[in-house]
Amino acid sequence: MSRLSECFKSGKKILNIYCTAGYPRLDSTLPVMRALQDSGADIIELGMPYSDPLADGETIQKSSAIALGNGMNMAVLFDQLKEMRKEVQIPVVLMGYMNPVLQYGFEKFCADAAKVGVDGLILPDLPQHEFENKYKKILDQHGLDFIFLVTPETSEERVKKLDALSSGFLYAVSSSSTTGGEKDFEAVERYLQKLQAYQLRNPIMVGFGIKDKKTFQDACKYANGAIIGSAYIKIIQHAQTPEVITKSFIQSILN
Incomplete structure (x- = not known):
């Protein structure tokens, strides 16, 4: 059984x-x-910095620009992650965009990701038909889960198709916007209730606009969990060491 399962x-x-x-x-x-991990997160979604992150709002875009300026690239990332599994036991999913992955080489990328212990990938700009016809067999070969995104505008037929193709979980984007914005949670709840009624194969994780205990709990009413990004990126921006501020942030959500 995979770490995500x-x-x-x-x-x-x-x-x-x-x-x-x-x-x-x-x-x-x-x-x-x-x-x-030590503060209570269940999954880590590790963003691979890219100069044109289409789904990301200003906060995550800025963090990507800073990381690239710091010298982060795919080779550096895999070098940093080679010792990861000595210390990190929870699932780790890489999130990014196709351009840098293709530049690195898709098969080499998947092989290196599997080698360091990555569990799955989120690549929002990988089209479904290309995934099915070209890339799925490579991901399967290396034992990597692949997570598709669905939005409130995604039709029932397409949601069920993407659910059938996904493994690990299905990423329910709370609204058709970028990360980090304010959301109408009554509308989000109706959307999540609709997804729940489809009786999907994969667990549903909600992302975009989750930032604190209330929004986490609201998202979890009709889903298996939620993803927090921009709110965490903001709090560690000036942290010299991440331990204390990360523990405080996560406990404010879970306790």
């Missing part, structure tokens, strides 16, 4: 925290990941 088997509401590799400093990647 094991994680959802517990039945608890899952907290997935997004962090940007190489942010706020180049050598922050593993200390931040350790702090997230």
Whole structure:
């Protein structure tokens, strides 16, 4: 059983925290990941910095720009992650965009991700038909889960298709906007109730606009858990060490 499957088997509401590799400093990647695990996060979504992150709002865009300026790139990332599994036991999902992955080489990327112990990928700009016809077999070969995104505008037929293709979980974007914005949670709840009624194969994780205890709990009413990104990126921006501020942030959500 994969680490992601094991994680959802517990039945608890899952907290997935997004962090940007190489942010706020180049050598922050593993200390931040350790702090997230030790403070109670269930999954780490590790962002691979890219100069044109289409789905990300201003906060995560800025963190990507800082990380790139710090010298983060794919080779550096995998070098940093080679010792990851000595210290980090929770699931780790890489989130990014196709351009840098293709530049690195898709098969090499998947091989290196699997080698360091990555569990799955989120690549929002990988089209479904290309995934099915070209890339799925490579991901399967390396034992990597692949997580598709759905939005409130995604048709029932397409949601069920993407659910069938996904493994690990299905990423329910709370609204058709970028990360970090304010959300109408009554509308989000109606959307999540609709997804729940589809009786999907994968657990549902909600992202975009989750930032504190209330929004986490609201998101979890009709989902298996939620993803927090921009709110966490903001609080570690000036932290010299991530441990204390990460623990305080996560406890404010879970307690």
